[in-house]
Amino acid sequence: MPQQVPRLVFVFAVALLAMVIARWYLVPDTFGDIGHYRAAAVDSIAARPMKYAGHQQCTLCHSPIQEARLASNHKGVRCEVCHGPAAAHIAAPMEVKPSIPRGRDQCILCHAFNPSRPTGFPQIDPVVHNPLTPCKDCHDPHAPEPPVVPESCAACHGEIARQKLVSHHASLECEVCHAAPVTHKSNPRSARPSKPTDRSFCGACHAIGDPRAAIPQIDLQTHGQPYTCWQCHYPHHPEAP
Amino acid sequence: MSTARFDPTRSRSEPPASPVLDRRRFLGEAAAGACAAAPFLLGVVRLPAAFGQQPDGAYDASEHYYGMGVDPRRCIGCARCVAACKTENDVPAEPHFFNTWIERYVITEDDAVQVDSPNGGLDGFPPLTQANVERTFFVPKLCNHCDNPPCVQVCPVGATFMTEDGVVLVDDEYCIGCRYCIQACPYGARYLHPETHVAAKCTFCYHRLVRGQVPACVEVCPTGARIFGEVRGRATPLARFMRFNQIQVLKPHLNTAPKVLYANLDGEVR
């Protein structure tokens, strides 16, 4: 055997031995217990402290508020959304108090008008809607039904109202096409407004023969049959392509 | 106890009836409350720090398999979830570290799509400048806790992994900070923590799950746009969500099998 071979074998054997010893000492104990990871990591992550306590905790002491809230429009708005993380308060109720938002900022986060919000969500324009007055002066945050019925449909249907306002249908009141029962403004989901059902409704203004020359007129028998008008034309912005 | 139902006949000048202002009832309930609270107030009885634990105190990961549902039609873009997550998980405050964030999509009639997420949504969204908006909506985003996670596949040392209960976590003390997982995530859910120099991301608030709580973002969402529960078999709000909605996931062609399920997801969302 040439001289080179045993010497090389020796060098490589020493290196491999070093690796084996290093592996023995350096691989963490819990590695591989559950999967290819350090099982102790799961425990240390699970042991992190909570900052938010969860709304069930608030009920222990503040049940009247909770019950009022759960029967109101804010039933999905849990305590810590407005009052901040409360785990420290639960642990030391007298020493640590959650914040109580008394200004307008907190409410505006959700209720300021934004066209990207889903239609029907109650929104106001903070600049014109009782500026400088704290929201809670009129709306109990735990039972926020407005003190009076909103005057216009735009209070909840702001995007539609704004689109209609700059369209050719600006002068049409909502009630012209939609008959809303009185209770819709207080129980929107249970008492829905009506919608027109057939082409003749739009034809009342848009059929050929209407004396108001400014209104575009079409032949109701042939134009766009068999579709209803709103399958192509958006009534709140009818000039859209 | 009567609840304060909205009464349209009441005029504006009269203050609303409220159970708290009814003096007799108030005193009675205050007394009852004081009796109930006294032991806690006096420090005799302390709530266990992890109230909501299973009765026998032990959490069994093999009994759970978590997922989340998101309904963008309900999201109002208030970003309370983003704020709660940053607080709960000590996420750095700078505007480019997020475990979860809100995107706003604006699709105009010429098929142009514009997306923005100013400080993840925490700074609010500026007014629209586009005319002829066809659709606009908000989409919450977070780590999808994929069942086939590309991030776990590429981690060279086994510092990121999926737990038995379906949550993808990062081992802070083992991660070497190579950032391969951040490159491999198709959803932009991961970042390198500027202080600990390890990869970080949404953990589904694992420390809350083991104590029977829901993640912080789910806890604070005011409109129910986030639904939490189990993806397999058990009766949780997520089960109903999966039954009654048409479910999409982000980037299905990548076969990552996300466990964050979107309902009513617009096709323009990436």
Next chain:
Amino acid sequence: MPGYIYPNEFELQWGLLIVLYPYLTGLVAGAFILASLERVFNVREVQPTYRLALLTALAFLLVAPLPLLAHLGHPLRSHEIFLTPNRKSAMAMFGFVYAWYLAVVLLLEVWFDYRKDLVLWARNDRGVMRWIRYALTLGATDLSERSLRFDDRAGRVITIVGIPSAFLLHGYVGFIFGSIKANPWWSSVLMPVVFLFSAIVSGIALVLVIYMLTTMFRWRKVDVACMDKLAQFLFYAIVVDFSLEALDFIHRLYEAEESIQILSQMVESRLFLSLIVLQFLMGTIIPLIMLALVSPGLRKGGFVRLPPELKHLTYLVAAVLIQIGIFSIRWNVVIGGQLFSKSLRGLTVYKVQLFGIEGLAMSVALLLLPFVILWALVKVLPPWMDEAPGEAALAAEGPAAGLPSQG
């Protein structure tokens, strides 16, 4: 219209250091494949560069992990890659490919090739150099016919094993990028192949430059046949490399997948200088034309006959342009892959720092370090053919004369 990036994408994750790393390993693979041309394929003309190529490869391989270590968030935990590798992770497996290549291929090849000369040099050296050279022999000082034949055969076997190992070394780096399905700029079957061939190009070019410059500094004449052969192989390698990159480009444009819009935008705006100008024009087309005209690649003696000095200058300029071009390829792959958002809706910018661990100064230092190591290696293991002890010395002194201790 303003674009959009995911909020977490604000910071580029892999910066200049990670651009440096595939550049360095590419040079290693390329230099080794050049060396293997002589050893395995008996291309006699490039014999003068054989040992130089090996030492170059070794110097660059030793430096290659340094940018990676500097980049890690926790470099002191880097041993975890070897202790608990995730077998599904390309990066983890690459740690072993690197270790294999360094220990089994490169170090052993250098050792077998130099052993005889180390023994002969050690006999005539004095002082530190004698002990260094003796230690490097590992005590295997037998210079009998049988031992030398073993050296030769072992070196040959290792080179044969080394060629696919070199392919694996740099192809794997390409796979590390190419296997990321989340990134449409990286995710491609061609990525390992393109990486490998651009590595070959850069390796040959580097050895050409080093050979020319070192020969000049030693006041010797360059071997004309060697230079022509190097240029010829360089030309062929560029042709293949360019074809592969053109294929990738055409394929992307033809399929026009969803990502084509943002990627085109990126190439036209953020990557215009580094891709169109540096990689394509200066790094590929111009050297291709220069070598096509001057080297014997297409026609013996080239299309344009130049006096040898001018021809060699042309080769040198082409090789330097190629280095710039190949570095730009690495930049365009690594940085380019992070300049666009995974939402496919926006672009971001990469701001190179000047100082700091990820800065320009660090990268320049890491680029210069291999040359420093090469200088040290050349001092201990001179690769020049005219300084090798040769057969005469062996015959004069005998196989085992005058050494500190035997066996």
